[in-house]
Amino acid sequence: MTxxxxxxxxxxxxxxxxxxxxxxxDIEAIAAQGAHALPVxxxxxxxxxxxxxxVEPVDPALLLRQAQALAQAVxxxxxxxxxxxxxxxxxxxxQVITRLRAADPxxxxxLDPVLASGHGDALxxxxxxxxxxxxxxxxxxxxxxxxxxxxxxxxxxxxRLVTGGHADGARVVNRWHGPHGTREWxxxxxxxxxxGSGCTLAAAIAGxxxxxxxxxTALDLAQRYCHQALEQAYAIAPGQLIxxxxxxxxxxx
Numbered sequence: 001m002t003x004x005x006x007x008x009x010x011x012x013x014x015x016x017x018x019x020x021x022x023x024x025x026d027i028e029a030i031a032a033q034g035a036h037a038l039p040v041x042x043x044x045x046x047x048x049x050x051x052x053x054x055v056e057p058v059d060p061a062l063l064l065r066q067a068q069a070l071a072q073a074v075x076x077x078x079x080x081x082x083x084x085x086x087x088x089x090x091x092x093x094x095q096v097i098t099r100l101r102a103a104d105p106x107x108x109x110x111l112d113p114v115l116a117s118g119h120g121d122a123l124x125x126x127x128x129x130x131x132x133x134x135x136x137x138x139x140x141x142x143x144x145x146x147x148x149x150x151x152x153x154x155x156x157x158x159x160r161l162v163t164g165g166h167a168d169g170a171r172v173v174n175r176w177h178g179p180h181g182t183r184e185w186x187x188x189x190x191x192x193x194x195x196g197s198g199c200t201l202a203a204a205i206a207g208x209x210x211x212x213x214x215x216x217t218a219l220d221l222a223q224r225y226c227h228q229a230l231e232q233a234y235a236i237a238p239g240q241l242i243x244x245x246x247x248x249x250x251x252x253x
Contacts, residue, residue, distance in 0.1 A: 006034065006035055006036045007035050007036070007075075007077035007078070007210040007211055007212075008035065008036045008037070008038050008074050008075065008076060008077055008210065009030050009035050009036070009037050009038065009076075009077060009078045009079065009080055009203075009206045009207055009210045010038045010040070010067065010070060010071070010076045010078075010079045010080070010096075010100075011023065011026045011027070011030070011037050011038060011039045011040065011079075011080045011081075011082070011203070011206075012040050012042050012063075012067075012079075012080070012081050012082060012084065012089075012093050013026050013039070013040075013041070013042060013080070013081070013082030013083060013199070014041065014042055014043040014044070014045050014055070014082060014083045014085060015041045015043070015044050015045060016045055016047055016196070017045070017046075017047065017048075018047060018048050018049045018195065018236070018242075019236075019242070020049050020195035020196040020236075020240070020242045020243075021195055021196030021198075021199045022045070022082060022083070022196070022199060023039045023041055023082070025196040025199040025200050025203065025243070025245065026039065026080055026082065026199055026202075026203040027039055028200075028245035028246065029199070029200045029201075029203035029204045029207065029225075029226075029229075029245050030080070030203050030204070030206065030207040030210075031207075032204070032207070032225065032245055032246065032247070033204055033207030033208050033210075033211065033221075033222075033225070034207070034211060035077065035078075035206075035207040035210045035211060037203075038070050038074060038076075040063060040066045040067050040070070041058060042057065042058060042063060042082070042083060042084050042085040042089050042093075043055050043056060043057045043058060043083060043084075043085030043086070043089070044056045044058070048237065049195045049236055049237055049239055049240045049241075049242065050195070050237075050239040050240050055083075055085060056085075057084075057085030057086035057088070057089055058085065058089070060086070060088040060089050060091070060092040061092075063089055063092050063093070064092045064095070064096065067092075067093075067096045068096070071096065071099070071100060076100055076104075076107065077108075077209070077210030077211070077212075078107070078108040078109070078110065078206045078207070078209045078210035079097060079100070079107065079108070079109045079110070079206070080110045080112075080202060080203050080206035081093065081109065081110065081111045081112065081135055081139070082112055082114065082199060082202075083114060084131055084132065084135065086131060087130060087131040089131075090131045090132060090133075090134055090135055091134060093135060094134040094135060094137075094138055097109055097135075097138045098138070101138070107140075108140045108141070108206065108209035108210070109138055109139050109140045109141070110139070110140065110141045110143060110202050110203075110205050110206040110209065111132075111135055111136065111139035111141070111142050111143070111202070112143055112144065112198050112199060112201075112202035113132050113135070113136060113142055113144050114144075114145075114198060136157065139157050140157070140158055140159060140209075140215075141157070141158070141159040141160070141161065141205065141209075141215065142157045142159070142160045142161070143160075143161045143163070143198070143201060143202040143205060144160070144161070144162060144163070144198075145162070145163050145165060145198060146162060146163070146164060146165075158178070158179055159176065159177070159178050159179075159215055160176070160177045161174060161175070161176050161177075161205075161219060162174065162175050162177070163198070163201070165197065169189065170188070170189055171186045171187060171188060171189055172186070172187045172188075172189050173185070173186050173187075174186075174187070174223060176216070176219055178215065178216075183216065185219075185220070185223055187223070187227050190227075190230050190231060190233075192233065192240075192241050193239070193240045193241065194230055194233055194240060194241050194242075194243055195239075195240035195241065195242055195243075196242065196243055197226065197230060197243060200226050200229055200243050200245060201222055201223065201226040204221075204222035204225050204226055205218050205219060205222040207222075208221050208222050225247070226243070228247050229243035229244050229245050229247060230243050232244035232247065
C-alpha cells in the first residue's frame, strides 16, 4: 500500500505546558486540516490555562539548526509563526524564511503577532513590537486580534485578518483586508473565554494554505473550523476553556 503524502507546515511557536496554546495548539489545528506540522519551539513558558508566569527563549543557534535540518529534508508547504521569544530568535526565523522564499517565492507565511496573553502577561523578552518587526515584513498574512493590530505599526502585508473577539456585541466580526478589497465574516459570540483561540485560527489557515487553497477559501474554512472548536471547548481548570481541535470527537459531559 502506498502512503498518502501530506503537505507540511513549518511552525515556530512557544511551548505552553497547559496544552491549550502555542505549539500544542498549532500541531492539533494543522493536523485537523489534513496537513502535518513541523514544530520548532522558540521558547519554554511557565503558564497554565489562564496566566503566563515566565518565558525562556531557546538558543537562536539551536532554532536555526532545527529549521535547517527540516528544510533540507522536507518540502515546506507553508510557515506558521507564533511568538519568537526574543529579538534574536525573530532574526533567526527571518533568515530561515528568506532562504525558503529564495527557492519558493510564493511560500505562504502566516503570522499571529501576539504581544501578550489575554491577561496582559508578556510573551517575548524585551521589546515585543520590535522583535516582531522583521517577521511582519515577511508575512503573507497577519492574523491578529484587535488590540494587537492597534499596537503594531502599519505594515505593508498582502493580507490581514483582524478578529473581533475583543469587541462588544452579540456577534464577532472578523475583517480580511486583501489586495483587492475587504471581506467580513460574522459569527455568534460564544460564552466564556478561550485559551489558544488565536493560535488555533492562524495554524488552521496555514494548514489550508499548505493544502493549496486560495487565501479567501483558506480563511473561510479555517474560521469555520475554529468556531466549531470554540463551540466544543472544554475545561481543564477554572477560567479559560480549551478549544476542542478534534471536531470529530464528542465532548464528554
